[in-house]
Amino acid sequence: MSLNTRAEVLFKTLVQLYIDGGQPVGSRTLARQAGLELSPATIRNVMADLEELGLVESPHTSAGRVPTQLGYRLFVDSLVKVSPLDQKALHMIEDKLTSKHDPQALLASASSLLSEFTHLAGVVTVPKPDHAALRQLEFVRMSKDRILVILVTNEGRVQNQIIGADREYSDSELVEAGNFFNATYGGMSLDDVRHELLTAMERDSRDMHRITQTALEMARQMFQQAEDDAEEELVVSGEANLLEVPEWSDVSKLRDLFSAFKRKRDLLHLLDRSVRTSGIQIFIGDESGYRPLHDCSVISAPYEVDGSVVGTLAVVGPTRMSYERVIPMVDVTARLLSSALRG
Amino acid sequence: MSLNTRAEVLFKTLVQLYIDGGQPVGSRTLARQAGLELSPATIRNVMADLEELGLVESPHTSAGRVPTQLGYRLFVDSLVKVSPLDQKALHMIEDKLTSKHDPQALLASASSLLSEFTHLAGVVTVPKPDHAALRQLEFVRMSKDRILVILVTNEGRVQNQIIGADREYSDSELVEAGNFFNATYGGMSLDDVRHELLTAMERDSRDMHRITQTALEMARQMFQQAEDDAEEELVVSGEANLLEVPEWSDVSKLRDLFSAFKRKRDLLHLLDRSVRTSGIQIFIGDESGYRPLHDCSVISAPYEVDGSVVGTLAVVGPTRMSYERVIPMVDVTARLLSSALRG
DNA sequence: CTTGGCACTCATATCCTGAGAGTGCCAGAC
DNA sequence: GTCTGGCACTCTCAGGATATGAGTGCCAAG
Numbered sequence: 001m002s003l004n005t006r007a008e009v010l011f012k013t014l015v016q017l018y019i020d021g022g023q024p025v026g027s028r029t030l031a032r033q034a035g036l037e038l039s040p041a042t043i044r045n046v047m048a049d050l051e052e053l054g055l056v057e058s059p060h061t062s063a064g065r066v067p068t069q070l071g072y073r074l075f076v077d078s079l080v081k082v083s084p085l086d087q088k089a090l091h092m093i094e095d096k097l098t099s100k101h102d103p104q105a106l107l108a109s110a111s112s113l114l115s116e117f118t119h120l121a122g123v124v125t126v127p128k129p130d131h132a133a134l135r136q137l138e139f140v141r142m143s144k145d146r147i148l149v150i151l152v153t154n155e156g157r158v159q160n161q162i163i164g165a166d167r168e169y170s171d172s173e174l175v176e177a178g179n180f181f182n183a184t185y186g187g188m189s190l191d192d193v194r195h196e197l198l199t200a201m202e203r204d205s206r207d208m209h210r211i212t213q214t215a216l217e218m219a220r221q222m223f224q225q226a227e228d229d230a231e232e233e234l235v236v237s238g239e240a241n242l243l244e245v246p247e248w249s250d251v252s253k254l255r256d257l258f259s260a261f262k263r264k265r266d267l268l269h270l271l272d273r274s275v276r277t278s279g280i281q282i283f284i285g286d287e288s289g290y291r292p293l294h295d296c297s298v299i300s301a302p303y304e305v306d307g308s309v310v311g312t313l314a315v316v317g318p319t320r321m322s323y324e325r326v327i328p329m330v331d332v333t334a335r336l337l338s339s340a341l342r343g
Numbered sequence: 344m345s346l347n348t349r350a351e352v353l354f355k356t357l358v359q360l361y362i363d364g365g366q367p368v369g370s371r372t373l374a375r376q377a378g379l380e381l382s383p384a385t386i387r388n389v390m391a392d393l394e395e396l397g398l399v400e401s402p403h404t405s406a407g408r409v410p411t412q413l414g415y416r417l418f419v420d421s422l423v424k425v426s427p428l429d430q431k432a433l434h435m436i437e438d439k440l441t442s443k444h445d446p447q448a449l450l451a452s453a454s455s456l457l458s459e460f461t462h463l464a465g466v467v468t469v470p471k472p473d474h475a476a477l478r479q480l481e482f483v484r485m486s487k488d489r490i491l492v493i494l495v496t497n498e499g500r501v502q503n504q505i506i507g508a509d510r511e512y513s514d515s516e517l518v519e520a521g522n523f524f525n526a527t528y529g530g531m532s533l534d535d536v537r538h539e540l541l542t543a544m545e546r547d548s549r550d551m552h553r554i555t556q557t558a559l560e561m562a563r564q565m566f567q568q569a570e571d572d573a574e575e576e577l578v579v580s581g582e583a584n585l586l587e588v589p590e591w592s593d594v595s596k597l598r599d600l601f602s603a604f605k606r607k608r609d610l611l612h613l614l615d616r617s618v619r620t621s622g623i624q625i626f627i628g629d630e631s632g633y634r635p636l637h638d639c640s641v642i643s644a645p646y647e648v649d650g651s652v653v654g655t656l657a658v659v660g661p662t663r664m665s666y667e668r669v670i671p672m673v674d675v676t677a678r679l680l681s682s683a684l685r686g
Numbered sequence: 687c688t689t690g691g692c693a694c695t696c697a698t699a700t701c702c703t704g705a706g707a708g709t710g711c712c713a714g715a716c
Numbered sequence: 717g718t719c720t721g722g723c724a725c726t727c728t729c730a731g732g733a734t735a736t737g738a739g740t741g742c743c744a745a746g
Contacts, residue, residue, distance in 0.1 A: 026708055039720050044709065061726045062708040101489060101505030136483055142499045146444060150493060150501060156485050158493060160501040162444030239583075240601035243594055251592050258583035369739055382689050387740065404695045405739040689746075695739090702733080708726090715720075 003053075007046050010034055011055060012079045015067045019320055022246055024064030069285040072297070072319055076282055082327045089117060093333060097340040103157050107235050110303075110313055110337045115238020118326050120317035121261070124235045125271050127310035129153055130191040137181050139174040139218060147174070149222040153190065155305065155341075163221040169214065177215035185219075194223050234264045234271075245318050247295075260292035271312040274300045278309070280331055285319050295319055299326055301334035305341045313337065346396075350389050353377055354398060355422045358410045362663055365589055367407030412628040415640070415662055419625055425671045432460060436676060440683040446500050450578050453646075453656055453680045458581020461669050463660030464604070467578045468614050470653035472496055473534040480524050482517040482561060490517070492565040496533065498648060498684075506564040512557065520558035528562075537566050577607045577614075588661050590638075603635035614655040617643045621652070623674055628662050638662055642669055644677035648684045656680065 003011065013034045017025045027040040027047060034043075047065055050056045055071040058064060067075065096109050107124045114122030132153035140148040142162060147169065151159045169177075185193045197220050239261055248254050260266060270288055274281040283298040293316070300314035313334055315326055346354065356377045360368045370383040370390060377386075390408055393399045398414035401407060410418065439452050450467045457465030475496035483491040485505060490512065494502045512520075528536045540563050582604055591597050603609060613631050617624040626641040636659070643657035656677055658669055 024708090028708080040708090041711095041720050041722090042718085044711095045719085048710080058709080060728070061710095062706085062728070064708065101507075102503065135485075138481065138493075140479055140495055142478075142497075146499070148495060148499055148501070150481075150495070152483055152491060152493070154485075156489070156491055156505055158491070158501070158503040160445065162499055164444075240598070240605060243598045243601060249594050251586055251594065251597075254594075255583070255586045258586060262583060367739090371739080383739090384689055384691090384742095385687085387742095388688085391741080401740080403697065404741095405697075405737085407739065687746105689744100691743090691745105692741105694741085697736105697738090699736080700734085703731085705728105705730085707728085710723105710725085712722090712724105713720100714722105716718085 003050075006036065007050065008079070009036065010043065010046050011050055011071070012075070014056065014065060015071065015075045015079070018066055019322055022320060024059055024066050026064035029064075069287070069319065072284045072323075073287075076284070076323050076327075080323050080327070082324055082331075085328045085332050089329075090332065093117075093336055097336050100340075101156065103155055103341060106337065106340055107311075108237070110333055111235040111237040114313065114315050114329065114333055115241055117329050118315050118317065118321075119238075119241050119244065120315050120321065120326070121239050121242055122237045122313070122315055123267065123271070124313040125268060125275075125311040126233045126235060127305070128233070129155075129157055129159070130194075131189055131310075132157065133187055133189050134182075134185055134193050136186065137219060137222075138178050139169075139215075141169060141171060141174055144168050147218060149218060151222065151226075154187075159226060161222050161225050163218060163225065165218075173211065173214065176211050177218065180211055181215040181219055190223075193219075197223060234268055236261050236264075242317070247318055247320065253295075256292040257296070260290070266290045266292075267316075270298065271300055271314055274312050274314075275302050275309055278302065280327060282323075282327075297321055297323075299323070299330045301330045303334045303338045303341070305338070346393075349379065350392065351422070352379065353386065353389050354393055354414070355418070357399065357408060358414065358418045358422070359667075361409055362665055365663065367402060367409045369407035372407075412630070412662065415627045415666075416630075419627070419666050419670075423666050423670070425667055425674075428671045428675050432672075433675065436460075436679055440679050443683075444499065446498055446684060449680065449683055450654075451580070453676055454578040454580040457656065457658050457672065457676055458584055460672050461658050461660065461664075462581075462584050462587065463658050463664065463669070464582050464585055465580045465656070465658055466610065466614070467656040468611060468618075468654040469576045469578060470648070471576070472498075472500055472502070473537075474532055474653075475500065476530055476532050477525075477528055477536050479529065480521060480562060480565075482512075482521050482558075484512060484514060484517055487511050490561060492561060494565065494569075497530075502569060504565050504568050506561060506568065508561075516554065516557065519554050520561065523554055524558040524562055533566075536562075540566060577611055579604050579607075585660070590661055590663065596638075599635040600639070603633070609633045609635075610659075613641065614643055614657055617655050617657075618645050618652055621645065623670060625666075625670075640664055640666075642666070642673045644673050646677045646681045646684070648681070 010030060014025050014030055017029065017033060027043040031038055031040045031043050047056065054068055055074060056065040057068050059066060093113055096113055097106060100106055100109060107126060111122040111124040132155050134151070135154045136152045138150045140150065142148050145165045146162050147165045149161050149163055185196065197216060200216055201220060239258060242248065242254065242257060270283065270290065279301065281300050285295060285297065288298055295318060296316055297319045298314050298316050300312050302309040302312050304310060313330065315330055353373060357368050357373055360372065360376060370386040374381055374383045374386050390399065397411055398417060399408040400411050402409060436456055439456055440449060443449050443452060450469060454465040454467040475498050478497045479495045481493045483493065485491050488508050489505050490508050492504050492506055528539065540559060543559055544563060582601060585591065585597065585600060613626065613633065623642065623644050628638060628640065631641055638661060639659055640662045641657050641659050643655050645652040645655050647653060656673065658673055
């Protein structure tokens, strides 16, 4: 699939023109815009070659050319020249991401920044807290039979849950239970704590101190429920931006897409794939392997906390998107989010 | 605007037919469906009367009749017969709302239940916590210069915030600061606490104990930031359902609507109005007074905690919605949410 | 008061036509 | 061999004509 320089130049300008205008590009316009002194007829010959290579196609006989999926792939792999983000935008992102410290709020901000700047949908996966370490667990009495359990991880993530109590506990009992628990399990990863809890429960609980028992039982309930929640692991924002995409003025395509966002599962799976690679990853059209993303592109980048990748952020839009602008945006946001999370 | 029984029956069936079918209703179909032994010609005479009263109109000369806004108003005020929700749905709602205890999660559940069962958009306002009482404030050290502040209200709402520290604090200092704060301000409403904090800071802080000072300063920062956040006060779900509304197959109307959901302000204002009234409230079309809701109806009901109204939930959809089904759904959800919040 | 009948009005679907855009290919020029 | 102008061809799209069908309004008679 090696193209001579001329074909490459022509192909590149074709893609750019199409991305800008959304209209199939004819030989005439291409001749004017490409900066080469060639007649439309010559261009047509080149186009025929490109079509044979599968890089472009025409919607119908008399309609100019449009990049194919393969064409976009070539474009983003070796032709697109990503310009660095302009200073103003950069500062804005930085400001937004450093003004908050709460990790959950940070992810939400990142997602909405992505959607805002790209005018597409922004997506951020929420890292599973299992590998985070337990900093502190706290029991707070809400009413006779309801106790609020607050779990704080060393990343500053706060998770809270109200659990039912089997009997009435005094404030001091709860404090004591908390102290015991933190002394025993503080600093362990949530995964390990969960595991330890299960085995601790299995050991004969008769010979445990009452407070111990209380603490373990309540913590178990907490972890149980947290698991059940299956937690919303994806922050999506700016879906509404996709209403503006002209090629989707047909509502039925939008419906599919929106329900895909709602289901989350497939999308999550796709983004999980890109957790393992480092750096920007781009899925064009069918490459994602999911039907509703048929004519979408997904540009994703992993973000990290303290040097290890914990999640992915991405932008979802039509295949005809401005890769040139979106790629650096995703890149920068991932970097800045990572450093904001490190704090 | 008093109608004789015959006109009333005809009008009612017209509205129902139109709500079901979405097509303007002609005299012929109406004659067949109304159960009265009348010829189409007679129906036409009645329709002319209804049109004069402003209850129905026809999109064009030969297109049957459609209820006007005024018509819908009459329909919901005195004609619609709300059937009680079926048992299966009732139990499902009850299950969903009693399985969680966390108030924030409850509101989210209520919103998604509304949208799921009505196939429209569900909206729930998040009560301002200002009137809630402070149960407990807690300071947790995250790193040298960052402290996590956790605020728990007596309703079980947990709010957390990471604030910067001017110096390094020891764990025991933080515990002590927390204890002091809770002893002093525990049980007061957040409003009052905020107010007290300001005046306390104004008093000469020189003669305060160091711990006191620490606690106050950090709490002040916490309240400050919480205020800045202006907190997302509206939980919207199922917007995507509105893509299915056939009369909005045109994307531009959807755009307006979606951006209205995003802005939230107007919607919030509208729902605030209905906090003050008790029971179901229905805004049909322009009655809401907001442009993007021009051809929407909003059905809202306040919900309460411990006997006093704290928020509103609502369903937003096209004026042509099944009031018969939606009204009881909103009603029931509001009731069940209230009782779930009471615990 | 009700009804059948009839003329009338629109919206919608279908078909046709012409204009315009763009292609493919060929033959000739460089 | 490469490029170019020219020409026939194809296909979309907009506009106009036509027909069809649904539904109304009104009138005159029961």
